[in-house]
Amino acid sequence: MVTTKHRVLSLILCIMLAVSAVCAGSMAVSAATGDTVYVRANNGWANLYCYMWTDGAGNNAAWPGEAMTKVEDDVYAYTLSGDFKNVIFNNGSGNQTTDLTYAGNGQIYDLSTRKWSAYSDVTNPTQATSSTKPTQATQPATSSGNAKPIYCQNDAGWSNVYCYMWNSSTENNAAWPGKPMTEIGDNVWSYTPNKAYKNVIFSSGSNKSNDLTVGSGDLYNNKTNTWSVYDTSDIQVTSYKADPSNTIYTGTAVTLSTTANSLVNATISYQISVNDKVVSPMSSANSYVWTPSAVGEYTIKFEYSDTKGNTNERSLTLTVADDSTLVKPVIKNVTPLNLNFIKLNTKATVKVLAGGGNTGTNLLFYKYVVTDPNGNKNIPYYTLNDSYSFVPTVKGTYTVEVYVEGSDNSKVSKTYTYTADSNVPTTTQPTTSVIPTTSPKPTTPKPTTQPTTSVQPTTTPFMLGDCDGDGKVDVNDATYLQMIIAEYSGMKYDFKTCDVDGNGVLDVIDATMLQKMVAEK
Structure with a gap:
């Protein structure tokens, strides 16, 4: 009988032990006091803050949260002061991530890719010595995990350039000073590792860079201590930007623009996308005015193509915030x-x-x-x-x-x-409101019988921008559209023909786009 009781008791204890192990395992990835969370601020933010909370259980501090500590290059850290489930990273000036679920101790959130991953502390190689310590470089995006070439612009004039790469103290590409790089022309040196590494030091064997985070395929200048894109395409991107690029709120007009040069005397076309949705299709237009209507992070992609089949692309990340509680105008x-x-x-x-x-x-x-x-x-x-x-x-x-x-x-x-x-009609909008989308001025009445005025039959091909209806798109149409927007009396037009950007409103953007169409013909 005693033996039976002991067996039952042992069985109960084993079940309790298994349950506690499962609970402990599930609790191990939740936030706890003393955990450290990281963020990679590779989107230009500075003065990072970490706001954490659990619904119904409080937060770590009043908004914008606790200031984070810079631990290397563009990496910031925060050690938790309590148990929290949610987190928002922000710069204290209106730019912020969406509500994120805390991913666990030692995880890092990348502001460019908007993804979590495990963070490994940079280990300084014990063999490395240096007679100079250049200033920290602005870092590019981190490696995707594929081993790709890495480049060094040898403007410092080193006689030899070495590349030392590593993931940990026991995992590197070679003993210090690393693998010799190969000069490929224009004072650029190249090295292709046999696997992906997170960290790199460029050196001459004596002089060296600081510990850097790998941006595979990118170019490091050992004189200016800065990264740039190593671009061998025949389409050379000279600029791509958003104006404004920060402090963006819903309803803000953001001008997305880019320029590029052809090295093979080809005509370049441009395409602009927002979160993979094309807002400006491939054409000669190299700018677009985008007005975000929702809060969040947006990836802006600029794509380039020329008449000889060359392509290129660039991207940037913008954060749109809500101004409904903003104090500053x-x-x-x-x-x-x-x-x-x-x-x-x-x-x-x-x-x-x-x-x-x-x-x-x-x-x-x-x-x-x-x-x-x-x-x-x-x-x-x-x-x-x-x-x-x-x-x-x-x-x-x-x-x-x-x-x-x-x-x-x-x-x-x-x-x-x-x-x-004196010769240019105003493009200024009236003080009341923009031309409504629901009741544009019709070209003619809509009787069932043939109207007395001359209109194009329904089978006539649609010609965008032919505002004066003469069958061609030219500078007269641009002038005519500006007069329509300014509400000159007696103006007759087809709303669909004049709505160049297709947003259902006739405004200065339509006039500007039509002027570009005419200029580029």
């Missing part, structure tokens, strides 16, 4: 946009889309300083009006400084320029 958009024409002796209206100002009375105040080509200015004052009208009387460039101030006296300003000319 922000200017999201001003219409008409920069470098638009306004007509002499005709009223021009500047309209501002602003956000923030969520403090005190929650009111935003606007001031407009207009300077004509002779330097004369208006008498500015603050108003609650988000639009301002003036009449240009002098031919040339007008400067409009827009100020937005919150009830706590915090303010922001931006400057815009416009060209006044």
Whole structure:
């Protein structure tokens, strides 16, 4: 009987032990006091903050969270002060990740790839010595795990260039100083490892770089201590950017633009995508105004193709934040946009889309300083009006400084320029609202019988941009569209033909795109 009881008790204890082991295993990956979480800030952020919380159980600190500590290059760390399940990384200035689930102790979140992975502390090789210590380089994105060539621009004039790569103290590509690199021309040296490594040091055998994070396929300059893209394509990308590139909120007009040169005298076409959705298809247009409507992180991809079959691409990451609780005012958009024409002796209206100002009375105040080509200015004052009208009387460039101030006296300003000319109809939008999408002015009435005015039959091919209906797209259409937007009386047009960007609204963007179409024909 005793033996039977002991067996039953032993069985119960074994079951309890197994259950506790499972629980312990499942709890091991949850957040706990003393855990360390990392973030790789390879998107240009600085002053990283870590905000952590568990629903219904509190957070680690008031927003924006606890300041993170820089541990190497673009890697920041934070040691948990409690048990939390969720995390947001941010720069304390409006840029932030989405709500993330904490991935466990020793995990690192990459702000460019938006993925978690295990973080390994950089181990300095004991063999390495240096007579110089150059400043830290700005790091490129981390390796995808495939062994690819790595390059060094030998502008420091080393007689020999070595590449030492490693993952740990026992896993490296060779004993110090590493493998000799091969000069491939234009003072560029190359080395292809037989596997992927996370860390690298370039050296001459005596002088050396700092410990660097590998950006496979990228080029390190040993004089400027900076990384750049090593690009051998016949399409050389000279610039790609977003304006603004930070402090972006929903509703902000962001200009995405790029330029490139052909080394083989070919014509280059451009395509722009946002989160893999094409917003500007492959064409000669190399810019696009994008207005995000939702909070989150967006990957902007610029793609290039030429008439000889060459291709290239670049990408960048933008963070869009919510301004609904923002205290400081922000200017999201001003219409008409920069470098638009306004007509002499005709009223021009500047309209501002602003956000923030969520403090005190929650009111935003606007001031407009207009300077004509002779330097004369208006008498500015603050108003609650988000639009301002003036009449240009002098031919040339007008400067409009827009100020937005919150009830706590915090303010922001931006400057815009416009060209006044007597022969150019205004592209300024009316003070009321943009042309509605639901009731565009019809070309003709819609009776069942044949109208008296001449219209194209339904079988006629659709010609985008032929606003004056003469069967061709030229500068007359660009002028005609600007007059439509300015609501000149008696203008007849087909809404679909004039809606160049296809967003259901006739505005200055359509006029600008049509001008580009005409110029590039």
